[in-house]
Amino acid sequence: DGGITQSPKYLFRKEGQNVTLSCEQNLNHDAMYWYRQDPGQGLRLIYYSQIVNDFQKGDIAEGYSVSREKKESFPLTVTSAQKNPTAFYLCAATRGSNQPQHFGDGTRLSIL
Amino acid sequence: AQKITQTQPGMFVQEKEAVTLDCTYDTSDPSYGLFWYKQPSSGEMIFLIYQGSYDQQNATEGRYSLNFQKARKSANLVISASQLGDSAMYFCAMRERGYSSASKIIFGSGTRLSIRP
Numbered sequence: 102d103g104g105i106t107q108s109p110k111y112l113f114r115k116e117g118q119n120v121t122l123s124c125e126q127n128l129n130h131d132a133m134y135w136y137r138q139d140p141g142q143g144l145r146l147i148y149y150s151q152i153v154n155d156f157q158k159g160d161i162a163e164g165y166s167v168s169r170e171k172k173e174s175f176p177l178t179v180t181s182a183q184k185n186p187t188a189f190y191l192c193a194a195t196r197g198s199n200q201p202q203h204f205g206d207g208t209r210l211s212i213l
Numbered sequence: 214a215q216k217i218t219q220t221q222p223g224m225f226v227q228e229k230e231a232v233t234l235d236c237t238y239d240t241s242d243p244s245y246g247l248f249w250y251k252q253p254s255s256g257e258m259i260f261l262i263y264q265g266s267y268d269q270q271n272a273t274e275g276r277y278s279l280n281f282q283k284a285r286k287s288a289n290l291v292i293s294a295s296q297l298g299d300s301a302m303y304f305c306a307m308r309e310r311g312y313s314s315a316s317k318i319i320f321g322s323g324t325r326l327s328i329r330p
Contacts, residue, residue: 134318143219143304143322151316160319189256198308198316199246201260 104128107192107205113213114179114186122177122208124192133175134193134202137161144191150175179210187211215240217307219321226295227329233280234290234324236305246308247288249279252323253301261303264288292326300328 105126114120126133132151136144146159150169164183169175175194179186189209193202216239226232238247249261264272264279272279280289292299305321 132316136320141325144306144320146317146319149317157317159317191258193258193318195318198310199263199265201248201250201263202258202306202318204258207256 105192105194105203105205107190107208109208110206112208112210114210115213117181119178119180120186120210122179122190122192122210124175124177124205126173126175126194126203128194128196128203129172130194130196130203131172132195133169134195135159135165135167135175135177136191136193138189138191138207140189147177147190215242215307215309215317215319217305217319217321219305219324221324222322223325223327225327225329228297229294231291231293232295232299232326234292234303234305234326236288236290236321238286238288238305238307240286240307240309242309244310247279247281248306248308248318249277249288249290250304250306250320251299251301252304258304262290295328297328297330300326302326 108123134149135147145161148167150156166178191207192205195202218237245266247264251259262274262277264281276293278291302323304323308316308318
């Protein structure tokens with residue numbers, strides 16, 4: 102089935118550690134997005150990308166980094182500079198400007 | 214600056230009644246799109262309805278309709294004949310065309326809808 106796969110489902114980070122969240126899609130969609138969701142809150146945009154090797158910062162990019170080396174992959178690294186990383190992270194992809202985003206099932210990141 | 218506002222943190226509605234969820238937006242881009250998503254407690258995001266800024270008619274999808282008032286910059290979601298399964302968080306989102314290669318899509322803070330039997 103076509104879709105977006107995020108892994109792992111749960112992730113624990115130690116102090117001072119970088120961790121990478123995986124996002125893979127087989128929908129052949131051009132645009133991909135990363136959002137952070139805190140409990141009871143909305144989604145905040147971290148990074149987004151339209152094409153390979155090109156991406157833009159969203160509203161809360163500090164402490165995060167991304168790469169887009171392949172169309173189907175958009176991994177997110179939560180660096181040690183992100184002091185409050187505990188949240189639910191959602192990856193999304195969309196085919197075009199008037200098309201809805203397809204979302205993965207999310208990764209829950211916690212601090213050990 | 215691009216902004217989405219949902220002013221109702223939570224709502225309680227009796228089953229089978231209609232409900233309106235408010236959404237206002239701010240953008241300087243003449244070309245934009247508005248989306249509504251539902252997020253049940255499981256966390257998945259479910260697309261409900263889309264309205265483009267140049268669409269002449271309000272969008273409808275089954276029990277969902279979008280009350281688009283462009284001059285007032287509002288895009289309220291109307292759910293007719295609410296059901297218990299409608300209990301969830303609801304998010305309004307906006308896509309701006311933008312000047313970079315990618316369209317930026319941002320979300321409001323959401324409204325938690327609870328349906329009473």
